[in-house]
Amino acid sequence: MALPRSPLYLVTQREALPPGVSLEQCVQEALQGGVEIVQLREKHADSREFLEIARGLQTICDAAEVPLVINDRVDIALACGCRAVHLGQSDLSVKDVCALMPTAKSIGVSAHDVSEATVACATDDVSLIGIGPIYATTSKSDAKEALGPRKLARIIDALRAYERTLSSANGRVSIVAIGGINASNAARVLHMTCNFDTGETEAGLAVISAIVSSPRPREAAQSLSDILADYRSEGRSHKPSREDLLANVVRLHDSSRESGGLLHHITNTVVQNQCANVALALRASPIMSMSPEEAGDLSAILGCLVINLGTLTDDSLRVMKEAGRHANSNKKPIVFDPVGVGASAFRQSKTDQLLDHVQMSIIKGNAGELAALSGDKSVRARGVDSAGGFADPVKAVRDLARQERCVVVLTGQIDYISDGMTVIKLSNGVPHLGNITGSGCATGTCIAAYASAAHSMSTTMRATVPQASIWGGGDMLSAAVGGILAMTVAAEIAMEKQPGGPSTFTGHLIDALYNLTAQNLVERARVEVV
Numbered sequence: 001m002a003l004p005r006s007p008l009y010l011v012t013q014r015e016a017l018p019p020g021v022s023l024e025q026c027v028q029e030a031l032q033g034g035v036e037i038v039q040l041r042e043k044h045a046d047s048r049e050f051l052e053i054a055r056g057l058q059t060i061c062d063a064a065e066v067p068l069v070i071n072d073r074v075d076i077a078l079a080c081g082c083r084a085v086h087l088g089q090s091d092l093s094v095k096d097v098c099a100l101m102p103t104a105k106s107i108g109v110s111a112h113d114v115s116e117a118t119v120a121c122a123t124d125d126v127s128l129i130g131i132g133p134i135y136a137t138t139s140k141s142d143a144k145e146a147l148g149p150r151k152l153a154r155i156i157d158a159l160r161a162y163e164r165t166l167s168s169a170n171g172r173v174s175i176v177a178i179g180g181i182n183a184s185n186a187a188r189v190l191h192m193t194c195n196f197d198t199g200e201t202e203a204g205l206a207v208i209s210a211i212v213s214s215p216r217p218r219e220a221a222q223s224l225s226d227i228l229a230d231y232r233s234e235g236r237s238h239k240p241s242r243e244d245l246l247a248n249v250v251r252l253h254d255s256s257r258e259s260g261g262l263l264h265h266i267t268n269t270v271v272q273n274q275c276a277n278v279a280l281a282l283r284a285s286p287i288m289s290m291s292p293e294e295a296g297d298l299s300a301i302l303g304c305l306v307i308n309l310g311t312l313t314d315d316s317l318r319v320m321k322e323a324g325r326h327a328n329s330n331k332k333p334i335v336f337d338p339v340g341v342g343a344s345a346f347r348q349s350k351t352d353q354l355l356d357h358v359q360m361s362i363i364k365g366n367a368g369e370l371a372a373l374s375g376d377k378s379v380r381a382r383g384v385d386s387a388g389g390f391a392d393p394v395k396a397v398r399d400l401a402r403q404e405r406c407v408v409v410l411t412g413q414i415d416y417i418s419d420g421m422t423v424i425k426l427s428n429g430v431p432h433l434g435n436i437t438g439s440g441c442a443t444g445t446c447i448a449a450y451a452s453a454a455h456s457m458s459t460t461m462r463a464t465v466p467q468a469s470i471w472g473g474g475d476m477l478s479a480a481v482g483g484i485l486a487m488t489v490a491a492e493i494a495m496e497k498q499p500g501g502p503s504t505f506t507g508h509l510i511d512a513l514y515n516l517t518a519q520n521l522v523e524r525a526r527v528e529v530v
């Protein structure tokens, strides 16, 4: 029985069962809910008991035509005629297991980093790698430090790159993510493991407590299986042309004028008023709530969430995580503005935490901010401003979009936008935008207004990034283009009114945003698909 790719993988642990439920009952139901591999992992069973359970589960798994894997105990696997085992880093080596069990059909190995993963996949005999723990877990007493989904993605990318260098006929090894995974964070994990070229996940999900501890294991398995299915069937859509993009922007603009959405801003105290005025000018409804208690209710009616890092505190971070979690589970778009992320170690580490918990739809920042996110030391941040730019902005924006699996907007004299495949260069705008406070944050509001429209039109407008249809549900690339165009074209129109200085310019800018038409955007757009 071949192992399925990116499977839903159940690992057993009797101690995790709810009272009154037997392991056999749990496994039977989990199989009905869509589990595709079962691993027997019983740390507290003696050898006879272990073998007895293995024989019972073998019968159940055979009937469901699902592979059974034995954790650690090659002797038990041999005794019950099972030809699949899972090995940890301190268990018998793959070579020794192959010698003991020459008929082994499947050997899985645990890995926590790139080196363990590449060593495991260097041999033809390993067919699956379990990478973890992704999140904190109570099911493994000696679990290592949680990796988070972003480190998982980097391990998988490195593993696939290494596989491409192997000359042997190795097939691609199956991967499962393990540790603290449940229905509320599974999509976040799968999103980060999506292959950019195929749009499909590179990893399956292995769980203990999410299924074993549930009083309804069939439903628990079914909901994980449904989430996995979303990430197996996504197809890549085409690279948009300049004409496609502008036509999309027009549709988003018209839709946002008809029914602007609710834009929940978690933003800094300096720019709240400015952002609220810009949202109103674009016919959206701003709400500046900082209460974690209402994040769930707001998320249900939200058009887009804006998370802006300026004036960050531990309290505001808590609100960001809570609101982000709700927006993700309600599939609402999130625009993230990592204001001054490179300015201090505090901001950098809080941002890492936030990005490990919340999947952003669009990240917008200047060169210093985006360099801090990608770890590029060639661009320095000067407080919330950037000192210099990227040598190759097209590559920088595309690589970061791939790293974070979202649309990335690099702002500057020329703006660049990428979804990881397409890069768009926009050359509208006026220098005066740099003389008013909060114009960058208000650009985040503009992008959010178009993202909200894209979300509400998601059934008619296909996302260019397949994953974006799960996270934000809609064409986030066109939304980012629309938001940047709105701000920069409105600034050009405001400048033509000959403002006396920054204050009158601000007034003209709000008026220009209010009166902006789709025709203004199309006629003035200096947009290039690179």
Ligand SMILES: Cc1ncc(COP(=O)(O)OP(=O)(O)O)c(N)n1
Pocket: 009, 011, 039, 041, 071, 072, 086, 087, 088, 089, 091, 108, 109, 110, 111, 129, 130, 131, 132, 140, 176, 178, 206
């Ligand atoms: C699919 C999968 N991945 C990882 C593990 C962990 O195995 P190991 O490192 O051997 O730790 P124990 O399970 O023995 O505690 C696994 N069992 N399954």
Ligand SMILES: Cc1nc(C(=O)O)sc1CCOP(=O)(O)O
Pocket: 011, 110, 111, 130, 131, 132, 133, 134, 136, 137, 138, 139, 140, 143, 144, 178, 179, 180, 181, 206, 207, 208, 209, 210
């Ligand atoms: C068995 C196991 N291995 C891990 C690893 O990191 O290799 S974490 C883990 C426990 C997974 O249980 P739960 O889904 O309840 O968190």
